[in-house]
Amino acid sequence: MMAILSWFGKRGTECLAAGVFLGLAIPDMAAAARPLLVPAIAAMLTLSLLRLDPAGVVGALRRPQLVVPAxxxxxxxxxxxxxxxxxxxxxxxxxxxxxxxxxxxxxxISVPAIATLVGLDGALALTVTTAAGLLVPVTLPPLVFALLGLELDIGPTALMIRLALLLAGTGAAAAAIRRLAGPARLQRHAPAIDGGFVLVMLLFAVAVLDGVTAAALTEPVRVAGLLALVFGASLGMQALGWLVFNLAGARAATTLALACGNRNMALVLGSAPAAFDPDSFLFLALLQFPIYLLPVLLRPIYRRASGQGWSPPANRG
Known part of the structure; x- marks a missing residue:
C-alpha cells in the first residue's frame, strides 16, 4: 500500500493533471462522490500539515513584513x-x-500541499492561507456589496468559528499523527503522504465536477469560453502576485503567486448559495482545471524558483 501511495506522490502533479478528467469521463462517479466533499477538505488539510516542518511555520510567522502585505x-x-x-x-x-x-x-486549503509538491514554501503558503481564511468573513461581504451591490449574508462569526474549528481539528489530528509516528518516519514516508494527498485531491475534483459533462455537451462554445476565462484569471493573478512580491526573493514570490492564483471560492458559495446563480457554480466547477493542470504545466518555473531561499529586500532608505 505504501508503495502505491509513494508512486502517486512521486508523480503527484501528473496524476492531478490526468485525474481532473475523471469527473468528466464518468459523470455517475462525480455524483456519487459529491457527499465526500467536506471530508476530503479535512483530509487534504491534515495531510498538508503532516508534510510541513513546524519550524518552517514558526519561521513564516516571524515574517510579518511579507505575510501581512500578502x-x-x-x-x-x-x-x-x-x-x-x-x-x-x-x-x-x-x-x-x-x-x-x-x-x-x-x-x-490545498495550496500549502501543492506548494510542497512542486518544491515551494509550504509553510509560507499555510500561514497566508490560514490568515486570509480567518479574515475573509470580515473583508469579502462589504467589498462585494460595494463593488456589485450584492449582499452576502455569510455569517462572519459563524464562518470564522467553522474555519477555526476545521484548522484546530486538522491541526490536532496532524500533531497526534506526528507524535505517534515521529519526524524520522514521517520524513521517510513523505512520498506516501504526498500520494495520499493526491488521491484525496482527485476525489475532491471528481465530486466538484458533477454536472460539468452535461453542460459541456449542451453548450460547448460557452463552456470553452468560460474555461479560457478561468485559466486567464488564475494565470493573470499568479503573474501579478509574482510581480508584486518579487523583491522578497524568487521562492517566496512564486509561493505567493501560487496562493494568489488559486482561491477558495467554494467556501463562499457554500456559505451563501442562494446569492449565486447556476453560472457562478459552473465557474466554480471549471476552476478545477487550472487548479489541477497548471501545477504540472508550470512545474519547471516552480522548480527553478524553489532553489532560491527568501531574503529580505535591501534597505533603500
Missing part, C-alpha cells in the same frame, strides 16, 4: 483587480459575480 493583496487589492477585469469584459451577470467573489476569496 494577505492584504489577496483580500483587498485582488477583488478590485477582479472587478476591473470583469468591467472590461462582456460577461453574463452571474460570471461577473463569480469572478469578483473568486478574486476576493482566500487561497485554497
Amino acid at each position: 494577505v492584504g493583496f489577496v483580500l483587498l487589492a485582488s477583488p478590485l483587480l477582479g472587478f476591473t477585469a470583469a468591467s472590461m469584459l462582456d460577461l453574463a451577470p452571474g460570471i461577473v459575480v463569480a469572478l469578483v467573489v473568486w478574486s476576493a476569496s482566500p487561497p485554497l
